[in-house]
Amino acid sequence: MAKEPVRVLVTGAAGQIGYALVPMIARGVMLGSDQPIILHMLDIEPATEALNGVKMELVDAAFPLLMDVVATTDAMVACKGVNIAVMVGGFPRKEGMERKDVMSKNVSIYKAQASALEKQAAPDCKVLVVANPANTNALILKEFAPSIPEKNITCLTRLDHNRALGQLSERLKIHVGQVKNVIIWGNHSSTQYPDVNHATVTPTNSEEKPVRSVVADDNWLNTEFITTVQQRGAAIIKARKLSSALSAASAACDHIRDWLHVIKDNGQLFRVRLKIDDFSREKMDATAKELVEEKTLAYSCLN
Numbered sequence: 001m002a003k004e005p006v007r008v009l010v011t012g013a014a015g016q017i018g019y020a021l022v023p024m025i026a027r028g029v030m031l032g033s034d035q036p037i038i039l040h041m042l043d044i045e046p047a048t049e050a051l052n053g054v055k056m057e058l059v060d061a062a063f064p065l066l067m068d069v070v071a072t073t074d075a076m077v078a079c080k081g082v083n084i085a086v087m088v089g090g091f092p093r094k095e096g097m098e099r100k101d102v103m104s105k106n107v108s109i110y111k112a113q114a115s116a117l118e119k120q121a122a123p124d125c126k127v128l129v130v131a132n133p134a135n136t137n138a139l140i141l142k143e144f145a146p147s148i149p150e151k152n153i154t155c156l157t158r159l160d161h162n163r164a165l166g167q168l169s170e171r172l173k174i175h176v177g178q179v180k181n182v183i184i185w186g187n188h189s190s191t192q193y194p195d196v197n198h199a200t201v202t203p204t205n206s207e208e209k210p211v212r213s214v215v216a217d218d219n220w221l222n223t224e225f226i227t228t229v230q231q232r233g234a235a236i237i238k239a240r241k242l243s244s245a246l247s248a249a250s251a252a253c254d255h256i257r258d259w260l261h262v263i264k265d266n267g268q269l270f271r272v273r274l275k276i277d278d279f280s281r282e283k284m285d286a287t288a289k290e291l292v293e294e295k296t297l298a299y300s301c302l303n
């Protein structure tokens with residue numbers, strides 16, 4: 001029997017990530033090739049024409065899984081009954097800016113949209129905040145949508161995770177699928193800490209080994225590798241004059257897909273115990289400190 005359609009909201013759907021993301025969702029990249037979708041797209045008034053253009057293209061693409069499309073500039077309409085909300089709407093940073101520089105514009109959007117989700121979304125709606133500053137926007141959304149379970153509100157650092165896999169795979173000349181258990185700690189910002197201490201590599205025709213022993217260059221892992229991942233967003237902006245879009249859209253699909261389908265028991269997160277060395281502790285503390293500062297700044301923007 002065919003599955004019931006899942007309602008997926010994409011805010012900022014007329015923007016560049018939105019344009020890359022909606023066809024991925026409609027093709028089943030996020031929820032699987034047997035999962036019908038009803039796509040809800042939200043953007044703001046000045047983007048109405050562009051949003052309708054995206055809707056026209058979705059019709060023209062004749063996606064077999066796409067049952068219906070709601071395209072609107074009304075957050076209450078957009079959030080109605082949604083099971084998954086991918087919050088991309090907001091203002092991207094430009095060259096030379098830090099992500100927290102877009103704070104004042106974006107946190108007030110997240111406060112307003114939290115209220116719309118609170119009133120209209122399905123009770124077990126799962127939320128992924130993509131727009132920057134992603135962690136802090138997610139915090140604001142949690143505060144102003146108290147009936148959405150806290151464990152259902154997440155932000156996108158999967159792109160950083162994928163970037164770390166990409167760097168290791170280029171360095172070792174292996175496929176990304178051969179690397180596992182890389183961790184991104186902390187803020188989606190230049191203080192984030194990509195941690196390879198628990199990561200392993202399975203080289204072709206060999207058994208699984210710690211990343212550190214296969215790379216055999218702690219200096220690279222502790223310096224250039226970390227800064228490359230931390231600064232990758234800025235490097236893309238410098239190259240494209242626009243921030244990452246196709247990789248962000250792809251990471252959003254990875255995030256939701258793994259959350260729903262790989263993590264057992266319908267997305268229940270679980271804790272693992274890890275040994276943290278002094279090097280990691282220092283880096284984790286630095287990014288935690290920045291998150292606390294961002295929180296204070298965010299609340300001052302809302303007052």
Ligand SMILES: NC(=O)C1=CN([C@@H]2O[C@H](COP(=O)(O)OP(=O)(O)OC[C@H]3O[C@@H](n4cnc5c(N)ncnc54)[C@H](O)[C@@H]3O)[C@@H](O)[C@H]2O)C=CC1
Pocket residue numbers: 011012013014015016017018042043044047088089090091092093109129130131132133134156157159160188243244245248
């Ligand atoms: N967490 C991550 O890994 C990443 C986050 N980002 C962030 O994602 C966000 C979107 O980036 P892009 O798509 O490149 O930007 P964009 O400017 O191309 O698109 C953003 C869209 O949001 C819309 N928008 C603005 N205010 C809105 C509101 N109140 N409600 C609904 N829509 C609204 C705009 O009209 C625009 O269509 C930015 O904040 C960017 O910094 C980008 C890349 C990676």
Ligand SMILES: O=C([O-])CC(=O)C(=O)O
Pocket residue numbers: 092093099132159232233234236237243244
């Ligand atoms: O760097 C930016 O502003 C966009 C982003 O979050 C990323 O590419 O990681």
